[in-house]
Amino acid sequence: TQLLEQSPQFLSIQEGENLTVYCNSSSVFSSLQWYRQEPGEGPVLLVTVVTGGEVKKLKRLTFQFGDARKDSSLHITAAQPGDTGLYLCAGETGTSYGKLTFGQGTILTVHP
């Protein structure tokens, strides 16, 4: 069973600060996704990374996939209150096509 561990579990920061969320596993993933979920809604896909060492940017969000494809990070620059939510990473292994395993999530609160 592959486990995805996210850290930190909770993050409370002021508007304008930078932050990084980590997603780690002992398993190798063929792809890894990051989702954001707001209260009362389902998770919404932010990005998919598939190549070891890959870096993707989405406005103020930077996603990195580890060289060994076992870990990933999400960095937010100059956080805004609208970034508040539950951030989830999800991985897919090469032997479980179509099956996504989710981390436990990071609850981010950005205060004005």
Next chain:
Amino acid sequence: EAGVAQSPRYKIIEKRQSVAFWCNPISGHATLYWYQQILGQGPKLLIQFQNNGVVDDSQLPKDRFSAERLKGVDSTLKIQPAKLEDSAVYLCASSLYEIYTEAFFGQGTRLTVV
């Protein structure tokens, strides 16, 4: 393009009662998932369908939970009888697997068992 539709949005039942949730995936998506999400935690996969066949139901409590996907489109998830610990949000998602999987989620059904 219409998203994943789920109903109802909210349900409150007493323990030992039964409940059913419905999901209509994005048109053309062969893979459908049901996830259970406890408040503040990540989703836990209950069952995964590929068309109308079950790919993975290893974490589905089969003594009380059942799911079906008729004709490879809509799906229903049933709990009978419900327990207090079943209180959670039940999320349906669908995906169109190509080289990798990207899941699209519905808004979920919040179940409260009292």
